[in-house]
Structures are given as C-alpha cells and as structure tokens.
Amino acid sequence: MTGGFDEATVTAGREQSFRRPARSARAAVDAYGSHGGTRLALGAAVAAGILIAAQLVHAISIAPYFPPGPGPWPAWIGLAAVLVAGVSAVAALSQRVPDWLFAALVVALAVPVALDVAATAGLLHVGVTPTAAAAAAMVLMPVAALRGTIAPLAASSVLAAVLAAEALLQLPTAGRNVVLGLAVAGVALLPVALTVITVRGFRRLARREVDLSLVQSTVATPRSAVGMRASEELAQLDFDAESLLEDVGAGRVAIPLPPEKAELAGQLAARLRVRLIEGRTDTWLRHAVAESAYLSGRVEVTDPNGLAGKLAPSQREGLLFALWLIVGERSRRDSARATVLVGQVDGLVGSGAGFADTVTGSDDPYADLAIAIAISGLALRHLDAAMWDAVESVGTHRTTSNAEHLRVDILCRTDQPPRPMTSTRERGARTRET
Template identity: 65%
Template sequence: MSIPFEETATRGRERGFRRPVRSARAAGDVHAGHGGRRLALGIAVATGVIVATHLAHAVALIEIYPPGPGPWPAWVALAAVVAGSWAATAALGYRVPDWLLACVLAGVATVVVLELLEIEGLLGIGITPTAAAAASALLMPVAALRATRAPLIASFVVGAVLAADALLQAATAGRWVVPGLVVAGSAVLPVVLTVIGVDGFRRLVRREVDLSLVQSTVATPRSAVGMRASEELAQLDFDAESLLEDVGSGRIPIPLPPDIAELAGELAARLRVRLIEGRTDTWLRHAVTESAYLSGRVRVDDPLGYAARLSPAQREGLLLALWHIVGDNPRRTTASAVVRLDLSDDFDDDRDVDLGIVIDASGISSRHVDHAMWEAVGTVGSNTTTNRRGGFRIDIDCQTDTTSWSTAAPGPGVRTRGT
C-alpha cells in the first residue's frame, strides 16, 4: 500500500522532488490563479494588438494585390482559429490540454499554408505575409496557459518557413527579401519574449509559494509532523482500520491467512518506525524535506532534535538563511549546506541554554550571498563566519529559553544539566 504523492513538474534543481499532495495542491492553486489566467489575460491583450497590426498591414497592401481573393482566405481561417480556441479554452476553465494544443497548431499551420499559396512569387512587388505572422502570435497566450516548449518550437517553425519562402524568392524579390525576413522574425520574437517572461514569472511564483509553504513549519510544536508524515500516518490509519473492520465483520477469518498476517505485520512495523522517528523529526527536517529547493541540497545533522528548542523567530531566521544560501543562489553553481545542531559546553547561565548551530555551505562564496541572509542569521544568535575554498562556515551561538526545554520530554540521549 503506497502513499499517493503528486510529483511537481519542475526542472533543474527541482527534478525528482516529490511534494506531499496537500502541499502540491496548494502550490498548484496559487500558480493557476496568478501564473496562469491573469498572466494569460495580459498576454492575450498584447496578442490582440499584434494581430491588429498585421491586419492593418494587410489592408494597406490590398491595393497592390493582383486580382483574386487576396489575403482574406487566410485571415478568415485565422478568425476561425481564434474564435474556436478562445471558446474551447474558456469552456475548459482556461486550460489547454494536448488535444486543444494540437488543434491550435493545426489551425496555425493551415493559415500559414493558405497565405503562402496566395502570395507565392509576389514578394518582388512588396507583398509580405500578414496572416501567417499574426497566426504565430496566437501561440503567446498558449505559452502562458501550459508548458512553453511546444509554442516556442511552433513559432520557430513558422518563422523558418516564412524566412525560407523569402530566401527562395531572392532572385526576383531583390531588396524586398529584407522585409520578408523581418516579417519572419516578427513571427518568432513576440513568442520568445513571452516565453522568457512566463518562465521567469513561473519561477518567481514557484519559489515564493515553496518558501511560504515551508515557512508554515516554523510554528509547529515539538511533536508535530510535517505534511508528508501526516499523510503517511493518515494512510496507515486508514489501512489499519480497514483491516480491523474486515476481521471484526468476519470477512477475514481467524487465524489470519499468511498474506493478511504479513500485511498486518508490515503496518505495525511502519507505525513503529513513524513513532520512533517522530521523537526527533523536528520542524527543520520537515521544512527541508518538503521544500523543492532545499530537498537534496541541505542535510540536517540533528539526531537529538535540538531544532525544536528554537523560538519561532529563530526558526524563521535559520530557515531563511538556508533558503538564501541554497534556494536563492543568483549564480549558476550548485550550492549545498550541512546544518549541525548541538548543545554548547557552557551551562553557567541559569536562565538560558546555549545551543550551537553550524551551517557549512559549499559551492558558493560568502560574497555572493544576499545581504538578507546575514540579517536572518543575526535573528538566530551571535555568529562568526569562516571563509574557505569553495564555501564558507557560519558558527551560531543562540540562546533558548529553559522553559521550552521542560515543555516536552527530552528525546533519547538528550543532555541535561548535571549529566
């Protein structure tokens, strides 16, 4: 019986990270509300401006078109694509599934083919594509509503086709090849800028949402479990209740069959493991495990669960410090950190207990860390920094109130006064 988890669709440093279902659902809701619909609305307005500009260009060229339907068959097809895709997107809750993307791409290809067939050999008299370039602009809102790779590739294909058509007419078009190439570039550039903006905004939203979700762990009590552990406990509880109900109702005979007995033993073992881990599985471990940016980059060395003794302000400061070192690295290097927590040897003060925290960072220099990191470390306690090749080390001496040490029984091996 496995626990259902939802894998985030992230890249780079987040690849392979599996976020708990509730955390992933919360991140997805925020992303859909801010990084999808609202962003797509603004991009749709920009798309409308671009399409209107190309339409005005088509109207200006109508006087030099030879007798015939002119550019209007392609524009009628473009209008049908716009109306159909807009209606389908609105009906689907502003989502673009694969089948709708395929329809949009087919519509864009149809518009390009219709126009190129109509203006074949006319570049020499100044007639350049209009509807084809406008059709490529329709990929801009699509990039805001789903993954950006397919719209970007499609726009490059459209631009390459228009550029190739212009170059093939170089012998007869002369200097008009340059405007033809400019139109081909206009089919690609807006989509490229859109993809850059959308990807940057999504990274920003994803990082801020991840930080907000992880910061929720700083207020948890000593014995609380994180989202990942609570989901596992809920699943274990459900499995155990189902098994007991089947036994009590007589659906499973007694003595238990070998396979059911093995399942019961597995459930009991998993419950024991979870209960043992829960004694030292502090908020800091939950924060690191449940963060797409800290998971796999930060190692917590706190076998006795001393992180639970920090105040909420100290917890938040330590978490933000790790975030700025590992998750907010402005350079392309891969930064990592090891956090060690242990008691200091000085127990002379009757009011406070000294707790030593060491942050050993690798892959980043202290000069490249945001200034906010040092402010966050200052809220944890007094600190000293030692630079070394390929990283740096921060030694923090913080004070924890003795009353917080007496609110819960110490874990196994916890040192106390006089020991």
C-alpha cells in the same frame, strides 16, 4: 564545536530520507499556475489582439498590390475561424489548453499559414509580405501563458523559419525587399519569445514565493508536531489498519490470521513504530526542508535529538530564511549544498576553552544550543548580505572558510528572546567601533 557532531551522528542523519508531500506540491502548482496562467494569459491575449489588428491593417494596405483574385482574404477568414473555435474550446475547458487541443490548434493554424504563403509567393519584389501567417503566430502568445512554454515557442519558431525560407527563395527577384520578408519572420517569432520569457520569469517568482509561504507555515508549529509528510503517512497507516480490523470484525478474515494478513499486520506495526520513533526528532526544520521544492535535496539536516524545536519562532524564521538565501536560487547556485548540524553546547559556563569563547566579538555563556551550517559549492563573496542579518536573528555566529567549504557556527539562546535583525550598515558601524 561540541555537542555530539561526530561521524555516527552525521551518518544517522543521512540515513533518513525525506520527500516533499503530495499536498504541498499540489498546492504550489495550483497557486503559481493560477496566478501565472489565467491572469497573465489575459494580458498576453490583449497584446496579441493588438498585433493581429496591426497585421490586418497592413493586409488592407497591401491588398491592391495583389494580382486579380481573392488576395489575402482566404487566409484571414481561415485565421478568424481558428480564433473563434480556439477561444470557444478554451472557455469550455475552464481556460485550459490540454495537449490534444494544442495539437489541434497548431494543425488548424497551418491552414491559414499555407494559404497566406501561397497567396504572397513571388510578390515580395512589390512589397507584398505575408500578414495572416504572421498573425497566426500571435495566437500562440496567450497559449504560452496557459500551458508549458516550450511547445508554443517551438511552433512559432517553425512558422518563422517557413516565412524566412519563403523570403530567401525570392532573393533573385526581390533584392533588397528580402529584408522585409525576414522582418516579417522576426515579427512572427519575437512576440512569442518575449511572452515566453515573461511567463517563465513570473512563474519562477510565483513558485518561489508560494513555496516559501508553504514552508514558513512550519515556523509556528509546536516542537513535536508532525508535518504534511508525516500526517499523510499516518493517515495511510490509519486507513490500512482500519481496513484490516474491519475485515477481521466482519468475519471476512479468519482468526488466527492467514500468513499474508499476518505479514501485513506486522508491516503496519513496524511502520507505526518507526513513525512514532521518528516523530520524536522530526522537528519543524526537517519538515521545512522536506516540504520545500527548493531546499529538499540541497539541504541536509542532522538533528538526532530534535533540538531545533527549542528555537523561538523568530529564530526559526531567521534560520529558514538564511538557508533559503544560501541554496534557494537554482539559476545561479545549482551546485550549492548545505548541511545543518544541531546539537547541545557543552561546557560553556566557567570554561575558558568553550565554543562561546571562540565566537568573534562575543562571549555568550548563556547559549545552550549550537547550530553549524556547512556550505559547499558557494564562495563567501557570493552570499547575500541579508543572509547575515537572518543569521544574527538566530544567535551569535562565527564564519570559517577555505577554498572548498564555508562554515557558519551559531550560538543560540533558547530561554531568552533573540536579538532583532540588524541592517548591514548597523553591523558595519558596530564593527568599526570595536
């Protein structure tokens, strides 16, 4: 490919590092935290209430088999007190469960668990199993949706291990009824584990969709517009410069400037010059990659002349979506990396050896922009079919691959509307016709 993709250009592009802006990260966390937290916790609380009620019915049914005494009710009274206090605390904290509240909840739940285990010890041979202890684990279900999932799962695992140990200790006297005790231990762990799986999946989906929505906002920006990262840096530069000028104007800093203030002024001027120079080539593509939690660090953009800004909004969306499908799925493609090279197409018109002549199935002498996507850590057969539809909306493409690398070269027309995205079936039919 022509268009200045030499070693110096690639090195220059790699020297510029980008980080995701704090505003973008906070917006993504707030969005998926609210959707995957409060509303999901409500469903988990309803399911937990049903399971706790079932355990209470079971406690009533086995109460006659307890020896004379209070039976299982002290544990249930303690569990009810913990539930009331926990719900009140979460409501007072605007449906949040900070670390200190979770620790207090776990310690408080240990009381009814201990009372229930002590009340049912040695009674497994008559079919008496812990009920309040199993119900205590259900309390952790909505907690897993309101905070991190690791701690609730670990707490329920410890509780299940205690119940399993109690059942196994009664093996000589309980015999086959040990299976009932182990089943109670499983009942204490399984609902929390299923809740954790559900919450993690929902949060992953919400995080991806919110991140993609935030990144897609760069598609409609002007060619030379700054992104969130640049606007934050410019705002900080403006504040620092205004503070220095205000100190000088108020007489708090004498003129000529002291050495430390002079050094600060020089640093501000240098940062402003760098920001202005970078702003000429910081296109929507750089901002989209920098502001995405999924693309940042996995996609490298080399566009020294800021030519990606010439793409139409539909072409930008297609290119962004293609990159998203290549490296966006962390769970299956942790090793996938992509390098995007953007440059001019040289010698297309009237040249028999131009890049356009080598594109499979097309000879496009009107293309004026070339984009190369170099992919590593991902085989050709693992690419989603929708990725090719997205690439076709950008321009005419050609694919080359070997054992280690995959490269997609795209020819783009920036002065004419791009072709609409076509389905896989239509592309297959067009290939058969040719």
